[in-house]
């Protein structure tokens with residue numbers, strides 16, 4: 628039987644730990660503060676920023692949204708990120724995407740000091756993660772995948788893990804976190820030959836391609852843990868549904884467990900962002 632992993636319950640468990648950490652910091656006179664820089668009116672981004680604010684409030688974390696509007700210039704965005712990086716009252720910084728078309732995302736992220744880069748956006752953070760250096764945060768999504776696998780008791784050491792997707796936001800940092808847990812990691816992408824065959828080698832399979840139903844029965848080894856990171860809109864904007872990368876019906880009875888979409892990786896990602904912000908506040912306080 629295939630278990631559906633309850634991402635909301637895992638997020639609640641992470642939230643409880645963060646709340647305790649935040650209370651301990653507050654007792655020492657420190658309230659963690661997350662700054663969210665927004666330069667878009669994308670509805671998905673607006674929804675996510677609201678969710679971040681609500682989660683921060685519930686946990687006692689300060690959340691300051693800096694909305695520059697969708698026409699913000701590169702100079703305004705990079706200037707604000709640099710200012711926040713040197714502001715001692717701010718502990719975590721994220722720059723919401725999408726950015727205005729004229730602003731290269733890498734340019735903005737490079738202005739976020741790695742110690743405050745709680746969503747692992749600065750390429751320097753990814754480099755530090757790859758080098759196994761302390762002091763850098765992985766992206767919240769990659770941290771969420773690792774958290775779910777840990778929570779599910781996945782045996783990673785010495786076992787095969789396959790990540791479908793090689794983006795700097797999900798695929799690469801996730802692969803690095805699994806490698807750090809001593810898994811034997813394969814990264815797949817759009818040019819991978821025999822995707823199903825490679826995925827079938829996985830004890831832990833992470834799907835992060837953004838292609839609905841890409842992963843079916845032929846991709847899953849019996850007993851594998853399957854983490855579905857994909858979120859794609861389906862059925863048009865009025866009906867508003869989302870789908871993951873995994874054809875859950877097809878893998879039921881083959882996988883040991885699978886995360887649902889929605890209600891799997893998403894809620895855990897938001898909580899990892901909160902955890903990183905509390906950790907950054909503690910690190911900055913020395």
Ligand code: NAP
Nearest residue numbers: 768792793794797816817835836837856857858892893896
């Ligand atoms: P992305 O930048 O578009 O990267 C997608 C990756 O998937 C690329 O590496 C691409 O390969 C690969 N890919 C695409 N089609 C494929 C195929 N048919 N077979 C094998 N690989 C294929 O997307 P992303 O930012 O990594 O996000 C991936 C998904 O996760 C999206 O659905 C996104 O919405 C979702 N997401 C979820 C969360 C969350 O918290 N739950 C957070 C972030 C993203 P190439 O490199 O060869 O093009």
